[in-house]
Amino acid sequence: MEKQRVLTGITTTGTPHLGNYVGAIRPAIAASEDDSVESFLFLADYHALIKCSDPALIRQSSKEVAATWLALGLNTDKTVFYRQSDIQEITELTWILCCNAAKGLMNRAHAYKAAVQANEAAGEDADFAITMGLFSYPVLMAADILMFNAHKIPVGRDQIQHVEMARDIAQRFNHNFEEIFTLPEADVGEDVATLQGTDGRKMSKSYHNTIPLFLPESALRKAINKIKTNLLQPGEPKDPDDSTVFQMWAAFASADETARMRREFENGIAWGEAKRQLFELVNDELAEARDIYMRLINDPGHIENVLLQGAERARAHSVKVMQKVRAAVGIAAIR
Numbered sequence: 001m002e003k004q005r006v007l008t009g010i011t012t013t014g015t016p017h018l019g020n021y022v023g024a025i026r027p028a029i030a031a032s033e034d035d036s037v038e039s040f041l042f043l044a045d046y047h048a049l050i051k052c053s054d055p056a057l058i059r060q061s062s063k064e065v066a067a068t069w070l071a072l073g074l075n076t077d078k079t080v081f082y083r084q085s086d087i088q089e090i091t092e093l094t095w096i097l098c099c100n101a102a103k104g105l106m107n108r109a110h111a112y113k114a115a116v117q118a119n120e121a122a123g124e125d126a127d128f129a130i131t132m133g134l135f136s137y138p139v140l141m142a143a144d145i146l147m148f149n150a151h152k153i154p155v156g157r158d159q160i161q162h163v164e165m166a167r168d169i170a171q172r173f174n175h176n177f178e179e180i181f182t183l184p185e186a187d188v189g190e191d192v193a194t195l196q197g198t199d200g201r202k203m204s205k206s207y208h209n210t211i212p213l214f215l216p217e218s219a220l221r222k223a224i225n226k227i228k229t230n231l232l233q234p235g236e237p238k239d240p241d242d243s244t245v246f247q248m249w250a251a252f253a254s255a256d257e258t259a260r261m262r263r264e265f266e267n268g269i270a271w272g273e274a275k276r277q278l279f280e281l282v283n284d285e286l287a288e289a290r291d292i293y294m295r296l297i298n299d300p301g302h303i304e305n306v307l308l309q310g311a312e313r314a315r316a317h318s319v320k321v322m323q324k325v326r327a328a329v330g331i332a333a334i335r
Protein backbone atom coordinates (compact mmCIF):
# COMPACT_ATOMS: atom_id res chain seq x y z
CA MET A 1 0.00 0.00 0.00
CA GLU A 2 1.10 3.52 -0.72
CA LYS A 3 2.43 5.28 2.37
CA GLN A 4 0.62 8.25 3.83
CA ARG A 5 2.47 11.36 2.84
CA VAL A 6 2.81 14.11 5.44
CA LEU A 7 4.03 17.55 4.41
CA THR A 8 4.54 20.81 6.18
CA GLY A 9 6.27 24.14 5.63
CA ILE A 10 7.88 26.63 7.98
CA THR A 11 7.83 30.27 7.03
CA THR A 12 11.33 31.64 7.44
CA THR A 13 10.68 34.90 9.21
CA GLY A 14 12.39 35.19 12.56
CA THR A 15 14.32 33.08 15.00
CA PRO A 16 12.69 29.87 16.31
CA HIS A 17 11.52 30.22 19.92
CA LEU A 18 10.44 27.91 22.74
CA GLY A 19 6.80 28.15 21.63
CA ASN A 20 7.71 26.92 18.11
CA TYR A 21 9.72 24.14 19.68
CA VAL A 22 7.04 22.83 22.00
CA GLY A 23 4.10 23.43 19.65
CA ALA A 24 5.55 22.40 16.30
CA ILE A 25 9.18 21.35 16.03
CA ARG A 26 9.39 18.75 18.80
CA PRO A 27 6.17 16.94 17.79
CA ALA A 28 7.09 17.07 14.09
CA ILE A 29 10.50 15.55 14.66
CA ALA A 30 8.96 12.79 16.78
CA ALA A 31 6.30 12.15 14.14
CA SER A 32 8.87 11.98 11.35
CA GLU A 33 10.37 8.88 12.96
CA ASP A 34 7.14 7.01 12.23
CA ASP A 35 7.97 4.49 9.51
CA SER A 36 4.42 4.21 8.27
CA VAL A 37 4.55 7.72 6.81
CA GLU A 38 6.67 9.52 4.27
CA SER A 39 7.44 13.03 5.41
CA PHE A 40 8.28 16.22 3.56
CA LEU A 41 9.41 19.32 5.38
CA PHE A 42 10.51 22.58 3.83
CA LEU A 43 11.59 26.14 4.45
CA ALA A 44 8.85 28.33 3.01
CA ASP A 45 11.09 31.19 1.96
CA TYR A 46 8.77 32.40 -0.79
CA HIS A 47 6.09 32.72 1.86
CA ALA A 48 8.54 34.69 3.96
CA LEU A 49 8.81 37.31 1.18
CA ILE A 50 5.14 38.12 1.72
CA LYS A 51 5.76 39.32 5.24
CA CYS A 52 9.31 40.57 5.06
CA SER A 53 11.18 42.75 2.61
CA ASP A 54 14.55 42.71 4.35
CA PRO A 55 16.87 40.38 2.37
CA ALA A 56 19.33 40.01 5.25
CA LEU A 57 16.57 38.87 7.58
CA ILE A 58 15.22 36.37 5.05
CA ARG A 59 18.69 34.88 4.60
CA GLN A 60 19.42 34.81 8.32
CA SER A 61 16.10 33.22 9.18
CA SER A 62 16.45 30.48 6.53
CA LYS A 63 19.81 29.58 8.02
CA GLU A 64 18.53 29.62 11.60
CA VAL A 65 15.42 27.61 10.87
CA ALA A 66 17.37 24.97 8.93
CA ALA A 67 20.07 24.76 11.63
CA THR A 68 17.39 24.43 14.32
CA TRP A 69 15.68 21.43 12.76
CA LEU A 70 18.98 19.74 12.01
CA ALA A 71 20.36 20.39 15.48
CA LEU A 72 17.25 18.89 17.06
CA GLY A 73 17.87 15.67 15.22
CA LEU A 74 15.63 15.77 12.18
CA ASN A 75 16.47 12.58 10.31
CA THR A 76 17.09 13.78 6.76
CA ASP A 77 17.33 10.25 5.40
CA LYS A 78 13.71 9.69 6.34
CA THR A 79 12.39 13.21 5.84
CA VAL A 80 12.78 15.04 2.56
CA PHE A 81 14.03 18.38 3.88
CA TYR A 82 14.31 21.19 1.35
CA ARG A 83 13.90 24.86 0.58
CA GLN A 84 10.80 25.92 -1.32
CA SER A 85 12.72 28.27 -3.62
CA ASP A 86 14.94 25.42 -4.83
CA ILE A 87 11.92 23.74 -6.38
CA GLN A 88 11.27 25.80 -9.52
CA GLU A 89 8.21 23.71 -10.29
CA ILE A 90 6.45 25.24 -7.29
CA THR A 91 6.25 28.71 -8.80
CA GLU A 92 5.29 27.20 -12.12
CA LEU A 93 2.45 25.27 -10.52
CA THR A 94 1.40 28.35 -8.57
CA TRP A 95 0.56 30.16 -11.79
CA ILE A 96 -1.41 27.28 -13.22
CA LEU A 97 -3.32 26.96 -9.94
CA CYS A 98 -3.95 30.72 -9.96
CA CYS A 99 -5.81 30.16 -13.20
CA ASN A 100 -7.95 27.58 -11.43
CA ALA A 101 -8.52 29.30 -8.10
CA ALA A 102 -11.64 31.39 -7.72
CA LYS A 103 -10.89 34.97 -6.73
CA GLY A 104 -13.97 34.85 -4.52
CA LEU A 105 -12.39 32.01 -2.57
CA MET A 106 -9.25 34.07 -1.96
CA ASN A 107 -11.36 37.06 -0.86
CA ARG A 108 -12.46 34.93 2.07
CA ALA A 109 -8.94 34.09 3.30
CA HIS A 110 -8.57 35.15 6.96
CA ALA A 111 -5.18 36.80 6.53
CA TYR A 112 -6.37 38.94 3.63
CA LYS A 113 -9.67 39.78 5.33
CA ALA A 114 -7.86 40.80 8.51
CA ALA A 115 -5.60 43.14 6.52
CA VAL A 116 -8.63 44.72 4.81
CA GLN A 117 -10.41 45.16 8.13
CA ALA A 118 -7.35 46.79 9.67
CA ASN A 119 -7.22 49.21 6.73
CA GLU A 120 -10.89 50.06 7.05
CA ALA A 121 -10.56 50.58 10.80
CA ALA A 122 -7.68 52.98 10.13
CA GLY A 123 -9.73 54.88 7.54
CA GLU A 124 -7.47 53.77 4.69
CA ASP A 125 -8.36 52.39 1.29
CA ALA A 126 -9.42 48.74 1.73
CA ASP A 127 -6.43 47.38 -0.18
CA PHE A 128 -3.84 49.81 1.15
CA ALA A 129 -0.37 48.11 1.24
CA ILE A 130 -1.85 44.71 0.39
CA THR A 131 0.31 42.96 -2.19
CA MET A 132 -0.70 40.31 -4.69
CA GLY A 133 1.65 38.08 -2.72
CA LEU A 134 -0.48 38.36 0.40
CA PHE A 135 -3.65 37.92 -1.63
CA SER A 136 -2.32 34.86 -3.47
CA TYR A 137 -0.62 33.32 -0.43
CA PRO A 138 -3.10 30.41 -0.27
CA VAL A 139 -2.40 29.52 -3.92
CA LEU A 140 1.34 29.29 -3.33
CA MET A 141 0.60 27.13 -0.30
CA ALA A 142 -1.72 24.96 -2.41
CA ALA A 143 1.14 24.47 -4.89
CA ASP A 144 3.46 23.42 -2.03
CA ILE A 145 0.98 20.80 -0.92
CA LEU A 146 -0.44 19.53 -4.21
CA MET A 147 2.97 19.24 -5.87
CA PHE A 148 3.85 16.34 -3.59
CA ASN A 149 0.43 14.70 -3.41
CA ALA A 150 0.46 15.03 0.34
CA HIS A 151 -2.39 13.50 2.34
CA LYS A 152 -1.87 15.02 5.78
CA ILE A 153 -0.78 18.55 6.52
CA PRO A 154 0.19 19.16 10.16
CA VAL A 155 -0.60 22.80 10.86
CA GLY A 156 -1.75 25.19 13.54
CA ARG A 157 -5.38 26.24 13.69
CA ASP A 158 -4.70 29.44 11.78
CA GLN A 159 -3.71 27.39 8.73
CA ILE A 160 -6.70 25.05 8.49
CA GLN A 161 -8.48 27.36 6.08
CA HIS A 162 -5.46 27.38 3.75
CA VAL A 163 -5.38 23.59 3.60
CA GLU A 164 -9.10 23.57 2.83
CA MET A 165 -8.48 26.03 0.03
CA ALA A 166 -5.77 23.76 -1.37
CA ARG A 167 -8.27 20.93 -1.32
CA ASP A 168 -10.84 23.06 -3.06
CA ILE A 169 -8.35 24.10 -5.77
CA ALA A 170 -7.28 20.47 -6.24
CA GLN A 171 -10.86 19.34 -6.65
CA ARG A 172 -11.54 21.96 -9.26
CA PHE A 173 -8.38 21.09 -11.19
CA ASN A 174 -9.07 17.35 -11.05
CA HIS A 175 -12.62 17.97 -12.27
CA ASN A 176 -11.67 20.33 -15.10
CA PHE A 177 -8.61 18.47 -16.37
CA GLU A 178 -7.33 15.18 -15.01
CA GLU A 179 -7.29 13.46 -11.64
CA ILE A 180 -3.75 14.51 -10.81
CA PHE A 181 -3.92 15.82 -7.28
CA THR A 182 -4.45 14.08 -3.96
CA LEU A 183 -6.97 15.89 -1.76
CA PRO A 184 -5.08 17.04 1.34
CA GLU A 185 -6.38 17.24 4.89
CA ALA A 186 -5.25 19.46 7.73
CA ASP A 187 -3.96 17.63 10.78
CA VAL A 188 -4.23 19.81 13.86
CA GLY A 189 -2.43 18.19 16.77
CA GLU A 190 -5.02 18.30 19.57
CA ASP A 191 -2.64 17.51 22.38
CA VAL A 192 0.30 19.77 21.50
CA ALA A 193 0.95 22.52 23.96
CA THR A 194 0.80 26.20 23.16
CA LEU A 195 3.31 27.96 25.32
CA GLN A 196 2.72 31.26 27.08
CA GLY A 197 5.26 34.00 26.56
CA THR A 198 7.12 35.97 29.22
CA ASP A 199 4.10 38.27 29.65
CA GLY A 200 1.57 35.44 30.05
CA ARG A 201 -0.03 35.84 26.60
CA LYS A 202 0.50 33.17 23.92
CA MET A 203 4.21 33.07 23.01
CA SER A 204 4.35 34.77 19.64
CA LYS A 205 6.74 36.87 17.65
CA SER A 206 4.03 39.48 17.16
CA TYR A 207 3.74 40.02 20.94
CA HIS A 208 7.51 40.37 21.50
CA ASN A 209 7.26 37.95 24.40
CA THR A 210 9.27 35.03 23.04
CA ILE A 211 12.25 33.19 24.43
CA PRO A 212 14.53 32.19 21.53
CA LEU A 213 15.16 28.46 21.49
CA PHE A 214 18.93 28.51 21.43
CA LEU A 215 19.84 31.42 23.65
CA PRO A 216 23.23 30.97 25.30
CA GLU A 217 22.84 29.43 28.74
CA SER A 218 23.19 32.66 30.75
CA ALA A 219 20.72 34.51 28.52
CA LEU A 220 18.24 31.64 28.83
CA ARG A 221 18.48 31.88 32.61
CA LYS A 222 17.84 35.62 32.46
CA ALA A 223 14.89 35.22 30.10
CA ILE A 224 13.28 32.64 32.39
CA ASN A 225 13.85 34.90 35.39
CA LYS A 226 11.94 37.63 33.59
CA ILE A 227 8.75 35.59 33.19
CA LYS A 228 5.93 37.58 34.75
CA THR A 229 4.64 36.28 38.11
CA ASN A 230 2.40 37.68 40.84
CA LEU A 231 3.59 39.13 44.15
CA LEU A 232 2.94 36.10 46.37
CA GLN A 233 5.74 35.53 48.90
CA PRO A 234 7.67 32.28 49.57
CA GLY A 235 5.45 30.02 51.68
CA GLU A 236 2.22 31.39 50.24
CA PRO A 237 0.34 28.79 48.14
CA LYS A 238 0.40 29.57 44.41
CA ASP A 239 -2.09 28.60 41.73
CA PRO A 240 -0.24 26.45 39.17
CA ASP A 241 -3.03 26.79 36.64
CA ASP A 242 -2.62 30.53 36.59
CA SER A 243 1.15 30.50 36.15
CA THR A 244 3.31 30.78 33.07
CA VAL A 245 6.19 29.23 35.00
CA PHE A 246 4.14 26.14 35.78
CA GLN A 247 2.75 25.94 32.27
CA MET A 248 6.23 25.99 30.82
CA TRP A 249 7.33 23.40 33.35
CA ALA A 250 4.53 21.10 32.23
CA ALA A 251 5.60 21.46 28.59
CA PHE A 252 9.06 20.11 29.40
CA ALA A 253 8.58 17.78 32.39
CA SER A 254 7.32 14.20 32.67
CA ALA A 255 3.87 13.59 34.19
CA ASP A 256 5.46 12.67 37.54
CA GLU A 257 7.63 15.75 37.63
CA THR A 258 4.62 17.87 36.71
CA ALA A 259 2.62 16.40 39.59
CA ARG A 260 5.52 17.10 41.95
CA MET A 261 5.75 20.73 40.85
CA ARG A 262 1.99 21.13 41.30
CA ARG A 263 2.42 20.09 44.94
CA GLU A 264 5.37 22.45 45.33
CA PHE A 265 3.18 25.31 44.12
CA GLU A 266 0.49 24.36 46.61
CA ASN A 267 3.16 24.27 49.33
CA GLY A 268 4.26 27.79 48.47
CA ILE A 269 7.51 27.33 46.52
CA ALA A 270 9.27 30.70 46.06
CA TRP A 271 9.09 32.14 42.53
CA GLY A 272 12.87 32.37 42.39
CA GLU A 273 13.20 28.68 43.21
CA ALA A 274 10.51 27.63 40.75
CA LYS A 275 12.27 29.57 38.02
CA ARG A 276 15.63 28.11 38.96
CA GLN A 277 14.23 24.59 38.58
CA LEU A 278 12.51 25.55 35.34
CA PHE A 279 15.77 26.85 33.91
CA GLU A 280 17.57 23.61 34.81
CA LEU A 281 14.85 21.54 33.19
CA VAL A 282 14.71 23.51 29.94
CA ASN A 283 18.46 23.86 29.75
CA ASP A 284 18.97 20.10 30.20
CA GLU A 285 16.62 19.35 27.35
CA LEU A 286 18.25 21.85 25.00
CA ALA A 287 21.94 21.95 25.91
CA GLU A 288 23.16 19.26 23.55
CA ALA A 289 21.15 20.51 20.58
CA ARG A 290 22.33 24.04 21.32
CA ASP A 291 25.96 22.96 20.90
CA ILE A 292 25.17 21.33 17.58
CA TYR A 293 23.21 24.42 16.54
CA MET A 294 26.16 26.69 17.24
CA ARG A 295 28.42 24.46 15.18
CA LEU A 296 25.96 24.41 12.28
CA ILE A 297 25.49 28.18 12.30
CA ASN A 298 29.24 28.45 11.88
CA ASP A 299 29.23 25.93 9.04
CA PRO A 300 26.63 27.30 6.60
CA GLY A 301 28.14 25.31 3.72
CA HIS A 302 27.05 22.13 5.43
CA ILE A 303 23.49 23.40 5.86
CA GLU A 304 23.41 24.41 2.21
CA ASN A 305 24.54 20.94 1.11
CA VAL A 306 21.87 19.24 3.17
CA LEU A 307 19.21 21.48 1.64
CA LEU A 308 20.46 20.91 -1.90
CA GLN A 309 20.39 17.16 -1.40
CA GLY A 310 16.83 17.49 -0.12
CA ALA A 311 15.91 19.60 -3.14
CA GLU A 312 17.24 16.93 -5.45
CA ARG A 313 15.02 14.32 -3.83
CA ALA A 314 12.03 16.65 -3.87
CA ARG A 315 12.54 17.49 -7.53
CA ALA A 316 12.44 13.82 -8.44
CA HIS A 317 8.73 14.17 -7.63
CA SER A 318 8.00 17.73 -8.68
CA VAL A 319 9.47 17.46 -12.18
CA LYS A 320 7.24 14.49 -12.97
CA VAL A 321 4.11 16.04 -11.52
CA MET A 322 4.74 19.25 -13.43
CA GLN A 323 5.07 17.34 -16.69
CA LYS A 324 1.67 15.82 -16.10
CA VAL A 325 0.14 19.15 -15.15
CA ARG A 326 1.53 20.93 -18.19
CA ALA A 327 0.23 18.22 -20.47
CA ALA A 328 -3.16 18.24 -18.77
CA VAL A 329 -3.69 21.97 -19.34
CA GLY A 330 -2.31 21.97 -22.89
CA ILE A 331 1.11 23.54 -22.38
CA ALA A 332 2.94 21.18 -24.69
CA ALA A 333 5.23 20.85 -27.66
CA ILE A 334 3.58 21.38 -31.02
CA ARG A 335 3.73 18.20 -33.02
Ligand code: TRP
Pocket (backbone or CB within 6 Å): 007, 008, 009, 010, 011, 044, 047, 140, 141, 144, 145, 153, 154, 155, 159
Ligand atom coordinates in the same frame (compact mmCIF):
# COMPACT_ATOMS: atom_id res chain seq x y z
N1 TRP B 1 1.76 29.18 5.69
C1 TRP B 1 2.34 28.30 6.66
C2 TRP B 1 2.57 29.06 7.97
O1 TRP B 1 2.80 30.25 7.96
C3 TRP B 1 3.66 27.77 6.17
C4 TRP B 1 3.47 26.96 4.95
C5 TRP B 1 3.78 27.31 3.67
C6 TRP B 1 2.91 25.66 4.89
N2 TRP B 1 3.44 26.32 2.81
C7 TRP B 1 2.91 25.29 3.51
C8 TRP B 1 2.41 24.79 5.85
C9 TRP B 1 2.41 24.06 3.09
C10 TRP B 1 1.90 23.56 5.42
C11 TRP B 1 1.91 23.21 4.06
O2 TRP B 1 2.54 28.44 9.01
